Amino acid sequence: MVLPDPADTPVHAAPRVIIVGAGIVGAATAFFLSRAGAQVTLLDAKVPASGASGASDGAVSVASKRPGPMMALACEARTLYRQWVAQGVMDGTYHARPTYLFARTEEEVAVIARQGADLMELGERILPLTHDELMQRVPGLGQHVLAGMKVPDDGHALGYRVVDRLLQISAAQVLRHTPVQRLALSDNRVVGVVTPQGTRVADAVVVAAGLGSGALTGLDDVLIPRKGQLIVTDRATLNGAALPGPLLSAGYLAAKRRMVLGQSSTSLVIDPLVTGQFLIGSSRETGFSDRQTDVLTVSKLLREALAVYPALARQRVIRTFAGIRIGTRDGLPIVGPHPSLPGLFIATGMEGDGICLSPVVGAAVADMVLGNPVRYDVSVLNPARFGALPLSQGS
Incomplete structure (x- = not known):
C-alpha cells in the first residue's frame, strides 16, 4: 500500500495530530494541542479513561513523589491544576486537600523526615507531627502510629472526571473502540496510524496508550505492568469526606525511594472519598496485567488499614477492583x-503518577509536537535514554 506523505497532501492551516490513548495524559495533550489550534483526533481501543485513569485514587500529590525530577514536576503540575480551576477548566473537579504521611516504625519515621527535607528544598510547606498531634488532626488513629507529617497544599481530582472535562473543552474528535494496529510510515517518518477501519493520516502521532504503547514504539522491553488492588467501603458519612485528607504509609514512600526493579509490595493508603466512602489500597504487583483481585491481598490490606484506623471496623466492603499501572525499567x-522516527512522540510509563503529572506532560508534549519552546523541563524523561527503540512492526 502506498501511504500518503503529508508533504504531498494539501497544506492545512492547523497541524493534524493523532493521539493514541484517551486516558488522562492523552486528554491533557489533546487539550493543549486544541488550544493551540491543532486538529486533534484521539483513538482508544476501548473508551476514554478505561485504563489506569479510571482506576486511580485521584491524588494530585507532591507529598508522595520520588525526590528529584518527579517531585519538581509534581509541584508544577499541581500549580497548573489550580490555574485550571481559576480559569473554569476544572471548577468542581479539582479540590485542595492535605496529605497525611504516617509512620509505624522508627525506620519509617526516618523516611518521613527525609521526605520532608526534600519537600522543603522545593519550598513545599510541611508540618511534622508527633503521635498526639496527628491524633488531634485525625481522630481515631491506632496506637501503632508513631508519628507523621501533614503536607497541606496537595489536592485531588478523579481521573475519569478530568478526562471527561478535558475532552469536552478540547472538542477533539474521539474515536472509541478503535485500536491502532501499527504506525503508518513513509520514508522512515510516521505519517499516521493503521486501524481496522483503515489508515488515518496525520502530521504527528502521540502514543499515550499505557501498556499498549510498547509494540507501537519499541518499548516492549522497557514498560512494566504493575497491578494494584483496591477496596471500596460503604459510606461512613453522608456529608462529604470522613477524614480531612488521605493517610499515606511511609512504606509507600520507601518503596518509591528505593525503586527496586521487579519488586512487589503492598503500601497502605486510606483515602476518604467525597462520597463519604473510603478507598483502601494498594498492592504493587510487578509483572501482572490481569484485573483480578484475590483474598490474600485484600485481607492483608484490610488488616493493615484496621490497625492504622480502627474506626474502619464499622464499615462494610462493597467492592474490590484492580487497576494496571505502567512503569518503566x-x-x-x-x-x-x-x-x-520523526513525527512520533511518546507519553507513557507514568505508573501511579499520571493523574498528578498529566497537565505538565500534556503541555510539554503539545509544545514538542508544535515545535514550540517546551515550557516544562522534561528532558530527563526523554525516550532516547533507552537507545534507538527499533520497531518490530511492518511499515
Whole structure:
C-alpha cells in the first residue's frame, strides 16, 4: 500500500495530530494541542479513561513523589491544576486537600523526615507531627502510629472526571473502540496510524496508550505492568469526606525511594472519598496485567488499614477492583520524541503518577509536537535514554 506523505497532501492551516490513548495524559495533550489550534483526533481501543485513569485514587500529590525530577514536576503540575480551576477548566473537579504521611516504625519515621527535607528544598510547606498531634488532626488513629507529617497544599481530582472535562473543552474528535494496529510510515517518518477501519493520516502521532504503547514504539522491553488492588467501603458519612485528607504509609514512600526493579509490595493508603466512602489500597504487583483481585491481598490490606484506623471496623466492603499501572525499567515516565522516527512522540510509563503529572506532560508534549519552546523541563524523561527503540512492526 502506498501511504500518503503529508508533504504531498494539501497544506492545512492547523497541524493534524493523532493521539493514541484517551486516558488522562492523552486528554491533557489533546487539550493543549486544541488550544493551540491543532486538529486533534484521539483513538482508544476501548473508551476514554478505561485504563489506569479510571482506576486511580485521584491524588494530585507532591507529598508522595520520588525526590528529584518527579517531585519538581509534581509541584508544577499541581500549580497548573489550580490555574485550571481559576480559569473554569476544572471548577468542581479539582479540590485542595492535605496529605497525611504516617509512620509505624522508627525506620519509617526516618523516611518521613527525609521526605520532608526534600519537600522543603522545593519550598513545599510541611508540618511534622508527633503521635498526639496527628491524633488531634485525625481522630481515631491506632496506637501503632508513631508519628507523621501533614503536607497541606496537595489536592485531588478523579481521573475519569478530568478526562471527561478535558475532552469536552478540547472538542477533539474521539474515536472509541478503535485500536491502532501499527504506525503508518513513509520514508522512515510516521505519517499516521493503521486501524481496522483503515489508515488515518496525520502530521504527528502521540502514543499515550499505557501498556499498549510498547509494540507501537519499541518499548516492549522497557514498560512494566504493575497491578494494584483496591477496596471500596460503604459510606461512613453522608456529608462529604470522613477524614480531612488521605493517610499515606511511609512504606509507600520507601518503596518509591528505593525503586527496586521487579519488586512487589503492598503500601497502605486510606483515602476518604467525597462520597463519604473510603478507598483502601494498594498492592504493587510487578509483572501482572490481569484485573483480578484475590483474598490474600485484600485481607492483608484490610488488616493493615484496621490497625492504622480502627474506626474502619464499622464499615462494610462493597467492592474490590484492580487497576494496571505502567512503569518503566528506571522508574521514570517516558516523554518526548521517538529517537529514530520523526513525527512520533511518546507519553507513557507514568505508573501511579499520571493523574498528578498529566497537565505538565500534556503541555510539554503539545509544545514538542508544535515545535514550540517546551515550557516544562522534561528532558530527563526523554525516550532516547533507552537507545534507538527499533520497531518490530511492518511499515
